[in-house]
Amino acid sequence: MERRDFLGTLSAPVLAACAVCMGACSKSGDSSTTAPTGVNFSIDLNGSLTTVGSSLAQSGVMVVRLAAGNSAGSFTAVQQACTHEGVAINYDAQGTRFVCNAHGSVFNTSGAVTTGPAPRALKQYSVSVTGTTLTITG
Ligand code: FES
Numbered sequence: 001m002e003r004r005d006f007l008g009t010l011s012a013p014v015l016a017a018c019a020v021c022m023g024a025c026s027k028s029g030d031s032s033t034t035a036p037t038g039v040n041f042s043i044d045l046n047g048s049l050t051t052v053g054s055s056l057a058q059s060g061v062m063v064v065r066l067a068a069g070n071s072a073g074s075f076t077a078v079q080q081a082c083t084h085e086g087v088a089i090n091y092d093a094q095g096t097r098f099v100c101n102a103h104g105s106v107f108n109t110s111g112a113v114t115t116g117p118a119p120r121a122l123k124q125y126s127v128s129v130t131g132t133t134l135t136i137t138g
Pocket residue numbers: 082083084085086087100101102103104105116117118
């Protein structure tokens with residue numbers, strides 16, 4: 001069957017759905033780079049983020065322990081999606097920085113871009129500690 005013949009057998013709704021999908025798949029730098037909003041979750045520090053340099057991702061946010069002790073200054077939390085094309089960043093504990101392995105963007109622990117191509121900083125979230133509970137909001 002020729003391509004033209006095959007396309008002729010498809011109904012209009014199927015063709016419309018394909019056009020929408022193809023348009024969505026070809027975009028870059030779209031909403032996938034957008035930082036989550038309305039973030040509000042807590043982490044029990046008795047079982048998580050116990051060592052300096054440890055990290056975890058939750059609700060689109062990367063949370064890292066930067067220093068010993070359970071105070072807000074011992075942690076940072078930034079959006080997980082790189083601002084370039086939305087690939088999930090990783091925490092590089094040795095370099096004390098966030099790295100996106102897709103195209104090499106690097107961010108400091110506050111989320112600021114130190115190496116592109118990322119066009120803007122990662123959103124940084126507020127962190128607070130009450131006892132052994134770390135809360136991330138923003
Ligand atoms: S998606 Fe992160 S550098 Fe391109």
